[in-house]
Amino acid sequence: MTPPKLLDEAALKERELQIINSAVLLIQKNGIENLTMDKVVAQVPFSKGTVYKHFIGKEDLLLAISNLAIKLLSELFSKAFIFQGCTRERMLLVNFSYLIYAILHPALFQTCICAKAPNVLGKSSAERIQEQEQLETKLMGAIFGIFEEAIANKSLVMPEYMDMQQLCFATWSMAYGTISLLSSEVEQCSGRTNLVVERELFNQSNLLFDGLQWQPLTKDKMHCSELKVALEQVFPSEIQQLKEKGRELKF
Amino acid sequence: MTPPKLLDEAALKERELQIINSAVLLIQKNGIENLTMDKVVAQVPFSKGTVYKHFIGKEDLLLAISNLAIKLLSELFSKAFIFQGCTRERMLLVNFSYLIYAILHPALFQTCICAKAPNVLGKSSAERIQEQEQLETKLMGAIFGIFEEAIANKSLVMPEYMDMQQLCFATWSMAYGTISLLSSEVEQCSGRTNLVVERELFNQSNLLFDGLQWQPLTKDKMHCSELKVALEQVFPSEIQQLKEKGRELKF
DNA sequence: ACCTGAACACCGTTCAAGT
């Protein structure tokens, strides 16, 4: 004579997270292209129907993973944002937090990229898409904030032919291009080239910032050693995790 | 009593191309994620078995499409390479040929990106992968050549901490990041942002080149109007195609 | 009210049977 077992919201959230985590483990093991709902169901103590109560389809599950991934990246961005240093140094740290994230969580990084495909967005629930937009806005907040400070303290002059949004996009797309094209290096499965992603990201960030005349210029400051010290200070546990992975940053 | 019909190599090539073209049309219509071998077979006057004689699987077919796409892009790069202008202007043209290509052939552009996935390479034939590597080397030749000239005629000084390969990669990844992140704009299906891909590519190219101190600097030369004139001269038919698509470049 | 898993439509790949 127990009362009907009404599921509270917390239990539902808990179950949803369990499904998401199982899926992430499967992506880590087999790659995102080999993820199937059957395999997810097999890893979880619920049936297919229950999984489909949480996610309207496979793509909706992928977007849920991507949203979790963005939250994680946001935390790293925040740490870079509050670093005590000049604005240019802090933006470099943001770029490197993105790199560290891509190396530590390749499955999440890849899922984020895949979740951008029109296919995935087209098959996901409206709420989950809305959540993604909010999370991305928050993520961009760190980049936006640093540029605002830089312009306020005159270390950077906004180019007359650009606005804030374009400035943010320039930084973002540079880091994105570098990291995603070298993600085979990131995952240590290529080795064909002489390119080292952390060195290229360092160079290209500085070329962009120098192009903007963002003070202090590379010739005046901002050497690898300084970046290394800052990274150790801002991301101690992440740097430790990299070491455990046998993937120390090489400059 | 006809002799056994031995297929010559030309006929096989012809048939292979027919399959590839049918697949491209299907990708254009339904998106790459909805391409199936069944649909390809339905578009073509041969059976499943015959299609699988040409391609060891779906991924092999995708890589074949990607290789065709790289050949097409190479032609555009070559036209930019032989333009009569300063080296910096020619590199800007190379970047813009990549953009024009992405707008005119979104299906090919997308297939090229997908073909980079470890999944696709893992399931393709060795010959087709080798062909891809050769085509990419040839493609990079234009970028490499322009940098060589620029350094030879002193309009560019190689940064002491970079080599030729890194320079090429920096250019490539910047254009890649910008164009691929804005490919939703390219395909005119978003419109959420104020970013215009041709303007951002122009800005970011110039920021990178200015960061390299590549002469003449933006403040001295290289305005939108000059680029427009050069594009009309080098890519007249492509610009015409853009117009027909209702997608003129906006600066 | 909630969960289950058989059932269905579809997809990639193979290969025995044909010509």
Added chain:
DNA sequence: ACCTGAACACCGTTCAAGT
């Protein structure tokens, strides 16, 4: 020698039947 398409294993999604 070459081609065909039925057949198989697998995947995403649904929903009638259970508790």
